[in-house]
Amino acid sequence: xxxxxxxxxxxxxxxxxxxxxxxxxxxxxxxxxxxxxxxxxxxxxxxxxxxxxxxxxxxxxxxxxxxxxxxxxxxxxxxxxxxxxxxxxxxxxxxxxxxxxxxxxxxxxxxxxxxxxxxxxxxxxxxxxxxxxxxxxxxxxxxxxxxxxxxxxxxxxxxxxxxxxxxxxxxxxxxxxxxxxxxxxxxxxxxxxxxxxxxxxxxxxxxxxxxxxxxxxxxxxxxxxxxxxxxxxxxxxxxxxxxxxxxxxxxxxxxxxxxxxx
Amino acid sequence: xxxxxxxxxxxxxxxxxxxxxxxxxxxxxxxxxxxxxxxxxxxxxxxxxxxxxxxxxxxxxxxxxxxxxxxxxxxxxxxxxxxxxxxxxxxxxxxxxxxxxxxxxxxxxxxxxxxxxxxxxxxxxxxxxxxxxxxxxxxxxxxxxxxxxxxxxxxxxxxxxxxxxxxxxxxxxxxxxxxxxxxxxxxxxxxxxxxxxxxxxxxxxxxxxxxxxxxxxxxxxxxxxxxxxxxxxxxxxxxxxxxxxxxxxxxxxxxxxxxxxxxxxxxxxxxxxxxxxxxxxxxxxxxxxxxxxxxxxxxxxxxxxxxxxxxxxxxxxxxxxxxxxxxxxxxxxxxxxxxxxxxxxxxxxxxxxxxxxxxxxxxxxxxxxxx
Numbered sequence: 001x002x003x004x005x006x007x008x009x010x011x012x013x014x015x016x017x018x019x020x021x022x023x024x025x026x027x028x029x030x031x032x033x034x035x036x037x038x039x040x041x042x043x044x045x046x047x048x049x050x051x052x053x054x055x056x057x058x059x060x061x062x063x064x065x066x067x068x069x070x071x072x073x074x075x076x077x078x079x080x081x082x083x084x085x086x087x088x089x090x091x092x093x094x095x096x097x098x099x100x101x102x103x104x105x106x107x108x109x110x111x112x113x114x115x116x117x118x119x120x121x122x123x124x125x126x127x128x129x130x131x132x133x134x135x136x137x138x139x140x141x142x143x144x145x146x147x148x149x150x151x152x153x154x155x156x157x158x159x160x161x162x163x164x165x166x167x168x169x170x171x172x173x174x175x176x177x178x179x180x181x182x183x184x185x186x187x188x189x190x191x192x193x194x195x196x197x198x199x200x201x202x203x204x205x206x207x208x209x210x211x212x213x214x215x216x217x218x219x220x221x222x223x224x225x226x227x228x229x230x231x232x233x234x235x236x237x238x239x240x241x242x243x244x245x246x247x248x249x250x251x252x253x254x255x256x257x258x259x260x261x262x
Numbered sequence: 263x264x265x266x267x268x269x270x271x272x273x274x275x276x277x278x279x280x281x282x283x284x285x286x287x288x289x290x291x292x293x294x295x296x297x298x299x300x301x302x303x304x305x306x307x308x309x310x311x312x313x314x315x316x317x318x319x320x321x322x323x324x325x326x327x328x329x330x331x332x333x334x335x336x337x338x339x340x341x342x343x344x345x346x347x348x349x350x351x352x353x354x355x356x357x358x359x360x361x362x363x364x365x366x367x368x369x370x371x372x373x374x375x376x377x378x379x380x381x382x383x384x385x386x387x388x389x390x391x392x393x394x395x396x397x398x399x400x401x402x403x404x405x406x407x408x409x410x411x412x413x414x415x416x417x418x419x420x421x422x423x424x425x426x427x428x429x430x431x432x433x434x435x436x437x438x439x440x441x442x443x444x445x446x447x448x449x450x451x452x453x454x455x456x457x458x459x460x461x462x463x464x465x466x467x468x469x470x471x472x473x474x475x476x477x478x479x480x481x482x483x484x485x486x487x488x489x490x491x492x493x494x495x496x497x498x499x500x501x502x503x504x505x506x507x508x509x510x511x512x513x514x515x516x517x518x519x520x521x522x523x524x525x526x527x528x529x530x531x532x533x534x535x536x537x538x539x540x541x542x543x544x545x546x547x548x549x550x551x552x553x554x555x556x557x558x559x560x561x562x563x564x565x566x567x568x569x570x571x572x573x574x575x576x577x578x579x580x581x582x583x584x585x586x587x588x589x590x591x592x593x594x595x596x597x598x599x600x601x602x603x604x605x606x607x608x609x610x611x612x613x614x615x616x617x618x619x620x621x622x623x624x625x626x627x628x629x630x631x632x633x
Contacts, residue, residue, distance in 0.1 A: 077515070077516060077518065078518045081517070081518050087516065089513075089516060094513065095505070095506055095509035095510045095513055095514070095576060096509070097505075097509050097572070097576045097577040097626075098505055098506065098509055098576065098577075102502055102505065102506075105502070106502060106506050106513075106514065106517050106519065107503075107506075107514070107517035107518040107519045108517070108518075109499035109502050111499060118498065118499070119497050119498060120496075120497055120498050120499055120501065120502060122497075
């Protein structure tokens with residue numbers, strides 16, 4: 001990771017208050033094209049609030065977001081999407097009853113004009129869906145197969161492929177591996193790697209240090225709404241990351257009693 | 263599927279034609295239609311149910327169900343219910359009669375005003391559901407009572423009765439009224455009769471005229487609404503938004519689908535269909551009555567569910583709902599032709615509904631691979 005090119009997105013001292021609760025107390029994170037920036041933190045650390053701020057769901061109470069060097073204010077998620085920030089949510093990525101191709105183009109339906117009518121171009125949608133799924137290594141029975149028949153890992157992959165296809169520059173993955181089996185997790189991590197190589201900046205949220213170490217270029221740990229620092233790959237060991245996430249001391253004692261298996 | 267046959271996953275089973283057919287939401291209702299036609303061909307084949315007047319009879323009844331089923335179907339796929347359809351039918355009919363007869367305004371104005379008012383109420387239903395986050399079941403249950411109350415209160419206060427007649431006289435020469443109350447294709451039926459292919463009246467002052475003298479606008483409306491509804495649902499961007507709003511509203515919002523707008527528009531569509539029903543009925547009967555449309559909301563929902571649409575939204579078909587309405591109409595009139603006690607109709611509909619729901623649940627599991 002060279003620092004010659006500018007970060008694609010910079011979040012400076014982001015604060016977010018919900019009434020009297022301070023969810024974020026000044027978090028700074030930046031992201032370069034083609035890197036995978038892992039955001040780690042235990043439950044309640046503020047990870048979800050932070051990415052929702054990044055993807056336009058929440059407005060920050062204080063702080064600055066700069067996207068491609070320009071200050072940015074999202075009114076709603078649509079603005080973030082059209083700017084090129086796509087978010088893949090853990091269990092809200094796909095609609096099980098709809099076909100893969102309808103899901104893939106949900107909100108971005110291709111249109112074909114027939115006289116005065118604007119028609120959903122199913123032929124194009126089906127072809128592109130099959131192509132993109134092939135690239136990601138998923139073999140579909142057909143583009144009209146319901147998403148409900150896919151495994152959790154495949155659904156995440158479809159959602160990632162969708163975001164990439166529609167020109168995402170920043171891809172936010174909210175705990176994409178937390179509900180998956182070993183094999184499926186490996187597939188999703190491989191997908192993240194493919195996406196990164198296309199020059200897309202990936203924000204990867206997880207509380208699993210192993211998954212983070214597998215694909216991350218940089219690691220930022222959140223704890224109680226604050227950043228505990230950002231580390232480059234190779235500068236930090238998994239054990240150190242684990243300690244940072246849990247707030248250090250207590251976990252050391254816990255880990256001792258569990259024989260170092262956490 | 264042009265790419266990489268060598269990458270075929272051995273775990274993806276080849277799917278047979280029949281299994282593929284199961285993916286169609288209309289399947290159960292197609293079977294149902296065949297079944298009821300065979301049943302009544304046996305039970306009532308010699309009673310005139312299948313001569314030209316008999317066909318017109320059950321087509322008319324089915325078309326009524328179809329008109330409200332289209333709206334209810336699209337709304338249900340978008341994930342919401344409207345229980346106020348029946349009251350809306352009564353309300354719209356009374357509005358047309360009060361404006362057109364009691365106030366003496368031109369009939370076209372009365373009809374347009376009824377549409378505007380009812381669709382605004384539909385939009386209000388939707389807005390309340392969206393803003394409060396309450397189940398549409400409860401919100402529209404409230405509208406069911408409120409609208410029915412006004413439907414009785416308004417004509418009683420203004421003219422001291424609950425049935426208003428004199429519609430045909432008021433609609434005389436109006437340009438909009440025939441679109442709801444007229445018949446089309448009379449020349450065609452006359453031609454058929456002249457060729458001897460269609461029965462004619464053999465005595466009376468209509469001697470020589472065909473027994474069926476045109477297709478009522480009711481049927482034209484039903485077919486038109488089904489075609490437009492199915493087209494919008496399956497062939498347009500908006501159709502995909504309807505599916506996704508009902509399938510998972512939050513997932514749809516995250517990718518930029520304007521879920522709220524979709525749902526409110528579907529509530530307005532349901533109100534539109536109810537008003538079409540009311541306008542056609544008022545023109546046909548020549549009167550408007552405060553008790554019209556009673557229980558229609560449930561009949562619409564039954565037709566929709568028989569047609570393969572999921573109660574929970576996100577999956578369904580307008581054509582399926584239309585076939586459900588056809589089953590409804592054929593069973594209702596068929597029992598009449600077969601001379602079965604009328605009250606048993608409800609028993610039949612209840613049973614058909616139960617069987618349809620069980621079958622649809624089974625089919626959905628096949629589609630989504632759930633256990």
